[in-house]
Amino acid sequence: MTVTPETVSSTAPALRKRRPPEPAAGTRRRSLRPTLTGWSFILPNFLGFALLTLVPMVFGLALSFMEWSPWGDPEWVGFENFERMFRSSTFWIALWNTTYYAAGHIPLTIVVSLGLALLLNRTLSGLGFFRTAFFLPYVTSLVAVAVVWNMLFNPTSGPVNQFLQFVGVTDPPGWTSSTAWAMPAVIVASVWRDMGYYMVLFLAGLQTIPTELYEAARVDGANAWQRFRNITLPGLRPTTFFVLIMCTVASFKVFDLIVVMTDGGPGRATKVLSQLIYEEGIREGRFGLASAISLVLFVLVAGFTVLQFVIQRHREDR
Amino acid sequence: MTANLTAPVARKPTTNAPSGPRRPPGRARVRAAVHSVLLAGLCLLVLVPFVWMISSSLKHDNQVFTVPTQWIPREFVWSNYADIWTQIPMLAYLRNSAFLAITISFLQVLTGSFAAYGFAKLRFPGRDWLFLAYLATIAVPWQAYMIPQYLIMEKLGLVNTHLSIILLQAFGAFGVFLMRQYYQSIPDELIEAARIDGLSEYRIWWRIMLPLSRPAIASLGLLTFVATWNDYMGPFIYFTSNELWTVQLGLRSFVGQYDAAYAMIMTGSVISVVPVVLVFLLGQRHFIQGIATSGLKG
Numbered sequence: 001m002t003v004t005p006e007t008v009s010s011t012a013p014a015l016r017k018r019r020p021p022e023p024a025a026g027t028r029r030r031s032l033r034p035t036l037t038g039w040s041f042i043l044p045n046f047l048g049f050a051l052l053t054l055v056p057m058v059f060g061l062a063l064s065f066m067e068w069s070p071w072g073d074p075e076w077v078g079f080e081n082f083e084r085m086f087r088s089s090t091f092w093i094a095l096w097n098t099t100y101y102a103a104g105h106i107p108l109t110i111v112v113s114l115g116l117a118l119l120l121n122r123t124l125s126g127l128g129f130f131r132t133a134f135f136l137p138y139v140t141s142l143v144a145v146a147v148v149w150n151m152l153f154n155p156t157s158g159p160v161n162q163f164l165q166f167v168g169v170t171d172p173p174g175w176t177s178s179t180a181w182a183m184p185a186v187i188v189a190s191v192w193r194d195m196g197y198y199m200v201l202f203l204a205g206l207q208t209i210p211t212e213l214y215e216a217a218r219v220d221g222a223n224a225w226q227r228f229r230n231i232t233l234p235g236l237r238p239t240t241f242f243v244l245i246m247c248t249v250a251s252f253k254v255f256d257l258i259v260v261m262t263d264g265g266p267g268r269a270t271k272v273l274s275q276l277i278y279e280e281g282i283r284e285g286r287f288g289l290a291s292a293i294s295l296v297l298f299v300l301v302a303g304f305t306v307l308q309f310v311i312q313r314h315r316e317d318r
Numbered sequence: 319m320t321a322n323l324t325a326p327v328a329r330k331p332t333t334n335a336p337s338g339p340r341r342p343p344g345r346a347r348v349r350a351a352v353h354s355v356l357l358a359g360l361c362l363l364v365l366v367p368f369v370w371m372i373s374s375s376l377k378h379d380n381q382v383f384t385v386p387t388q389w390i391p392r393e394f395v396w397s398n399y400a401d402i403w404t405q406i407p408m409l410a411y412l413r414n415s416a417f418l419a420i421t422i423s424f425l426q427v428l429t430g431s432f433a434a435y436g437f438a439k440l441r442f443p444g445r446d447w448l449f450l451a452y453l454a455t456i457a458v459p460w461q462a463y464m465i466p467q468y469l470i471m472e473k474l475g476l477v478n479t480h481l482s483i484i485l486l487q488a489f490g491a492f493g494v495f496l497m498r499q500y501y502q503s504i505p506d507e508l509i510e511a512a513r514i515d516g517l518s519e520y521r522i523w524w525r526i527m528l529p530l531s532r533p534a535i536a537s538l539g540l541l542t543f544v545a546t547w548n549d550y551m552g553p554f555i556y557f558t559s560n561e562l563w564t565v566q567l568g569l570r571s572f573v574g575q576y577d578a579a580y581a582m583i584m585t586g587s588v589i590s591v592v593p594v595v596l597v598f599l600l601g602q603r604h605f606i607q608g609i610a611t612s613g614l615k616g
Contacts, residue, residue: 034442037519041436042448045429048489053455056466063466119357124350132602133361136368139598142548143569144587148367151374151580157383159370192364245457253459256550260570274461274551281465282555290465298462305457 064291071285081292091293093268094276097183098300101258101272102251104187105194109247110240113195117202118232131203135196146260149189150176176262179269186270190257194250198243205239206232241312245305252301273297371591375399375584382580398585405582408589410561411568416593418480418553418564419546422487426542427535430493431501435523437494438501439509449498452491460551468555482556487546493538500534501527536604540597547594565590 064081068074085091116134120127137145152160153175164172173181213231222230233240255274258264264271273293281290369389374382375398377391402408437449467486468477476482504527512522528535550566557563563571569586576582598605 034440035444038436038440038442038445041440041519041523042433045433045489045494046448048429048485049452049455049491052467052470052486052489053463053491054451056463056470057455057458059466059470060463063469116360119353119360122353124354124357126354130357130361132599134364135598136595137364139544139591139594140368140548141566141569141587141590141594142550143566143573144371144591145367147569147573147583147587148371151382151584152367152370154383157385157387159366159387162386192367249457249459253461255461259554260550260573274459277461277465278551278555282468287465287469294462294465297459301457301459301462 060291060294063287064295066288066291068287069285077288081288084289085292085296090268090271090276094271094273094293095296097268097270098252098254098272098274098297100183101187101190101254101270102248104184105190105251105254106244106247108187108191109194109198110243112191113198113243114202114236114240116195116199117206118228120199121203121206131200134199137193138196140193142256143260145189145193146257149185149192150261153185177266179266182262182266182269186258186261189261190254193257194247198247201243201246202236202239205236208239209235237312237315241308244308248304248308249301252297252304273300371584371587374581375588377581379579379581382584395581398581399589402582402585402589406568406572406586407560408565408568408586411563411565412589412593414480414562415547415564415566418483419543421484422546423539423542425484425488426490426493427497427539429489430538431497431528431531431535432523433494434497434501435519435527438498439506439522439527440519452494455491456495464555471556477556478558478562479556480562483546483549483552486552486556487542487549490542493542496538496541497531497534500531504530533604536601540601540605543597544594 065076065078066074067077067080120130120134152158155161155172155174155177158175160175161172175181175185209231213235214227217227217231253274254272255278258270258272259275262270264275273296277290277293277297280286280293370387373389373391376394376396377388378393378395381388381391437445437452471477471482471486476485508526509522512526517525547564548566549564550570553562553564553567557567569583569590572579572586573583
């Protein structure tokens with residue numbers, strides 16, 4: 001693995017080397033004091049983080065092996081929750097839908113946001129306006145996004161289908177009212193919403209690539225595609241990796257947009273794992289079963305994240 | 319695993335403008351024109367939903383869906399913007415959203431930057447392990463621990479209070495990560511000098527780090543504000559009383575109750591978007607800079 005200036009823990013050794021000798025004091029005080037100071041900085045955040053993130057994570061793991069409802073005492077039941085989960089057809093449908101959403105959302109978002117970043121990564125008039133315009137969907141209220149897209153996708157008189165009919169599609173899809181087209185509709189709306197955020201991240205990455213590399217390549221006669229392939233893509237690798245991880249996590253936990261746009265329907269066509277966790281856990285009070293589903297979601301995301309780390313490392317070793 | 323999860327940090331705020339002096343100027347101008355037209359077209363396409371939202375909010379309900387779509391209303395129904403306040407308690411929803419978003423952003427920036435200083439510029443045993451724990455949790459979806467979190471909150475008696483969402487969202491690992499990333503770009507020499515001058519670590523954080531990290535603070539503050547304002551699931555799970563509801567919940571229930579009141583729903587949508595867009599536009603310059611050049615100050 002290469003160590004770049006931005007890597008996470010690279011300045012620490014340098015800092016230790018440069019630290020001036022501390023004023024004479026007792027040996028114990030000298031070793032304890034930096035520790036206490038360090039912890040005092042982290043503590044305010046850590047207290048909240050530990051109590052409300054770390055503890056629930058561990059607690060959740062235990063919970064998935066327990067039968068626990070608001071009406072009874074917790075009881076250790078081993079793998080019963082998992083057996084029940086694997087027998088439920090809704091679980092398999094939600095698992096499939098989550099994967100479907102991620103498989104559509106991740107590549108589309110990355111291609112669109114990288115494309116926009118490439119288009120905007122140059123000096124042109126109105127640059128600020130364009131950047132703001134493309135970022136605007138990301139700051140838009142979620143419910144507003146969902147409702148507007150539902151209206152745009154209206155099967156009979158929405159502008160999307162009017163346009164499709166105009167260009168000659170005689171039987172345009174019913175979008176959110178059709179089991180086959182509801183998920184693509186949700187994916188389109190979500191890509192529209194998220195692309196601006198990842199675009200800014202890609203723009204930042206593009207600006208770390210030294211301009212001289214492009215000039216040198218141009219002198220050597222490399223065409224636009226070759227420059228993109230041999231300079232831009234490798235130069236963007238840390239950014240792409242970061243974006244990929246953030247986008248993966250975001251995709252697998254999708255909930256808000258789906259609940260407001262389709263509420264998992266029509267039928268179970270867009271029901272995703274997060275929604276199932278909410279329904280089983282909070283609404284039905286089956287905490288154990290919901291935690292078992294949570295564990296599947298966690299394993300899924302962790303698996304993909306680790307896979308991306310492995311691929312990333314493999315690429316760098318070459 | 320930490321070694322490569324790098325945030326996009328810019329070393330150079332220059333753009334890679336095609337600055338080929340050997341290129342014939344006429345061809346370059348044509349390319350620039352094509353480029354601008356392409357961008358303008360894409361931009362229009364991206365803005366269509368906004369145009370629809372605003373134009374529908376100024377129509378009567380029965381004029382929203384017409385074939386072909388009227389992008390500019392024949393008659394501007396400004397009264398929608400007066401009526402919405404009496405149809406739903408919009409003002410209360412806005413107040414709740416603003417309260418939560420401001421409080422949470424403030425706490426995120428405060429505790430996040432404080433912890434980030436510890437992680438970035440101080441050295442003590444256990445530090446790197448602790449940071450690894452923070453980092454690892456960024457990749458864990460919230461839904462994976464939302465049930466136990468809910469049970470803890472219930473035991474603490476905090477379900478159906480604003481405090482629950484504040485506690486849940488104010489101590490995010492992402493904030494610590496983002497601020498630390500920025501602090502690492504501030505030269506250690508500066509802090510060494512301050513230490514030699516006799517400043518305590520706390521004063522270094524307050525007097526040197528905070529003022530220097532304004533773009534990073536703007537980014538984190540804005541991202542948190544936007545995320546809290548637009549969050550649906552958190553308030554949806556925790557707030558059962560109507561008077562605690564945020565704009566998102568209020569709007570959503572309005573849609574459920576009056577699903578044919580298209581124009582009014584769009585009016586509510588526009589109103590729900592305005593505050594967050596205003597906040598974004600105000601901080602926009604710092605914000606894009608904060609993300610895009612968070613390797614350099616200013």
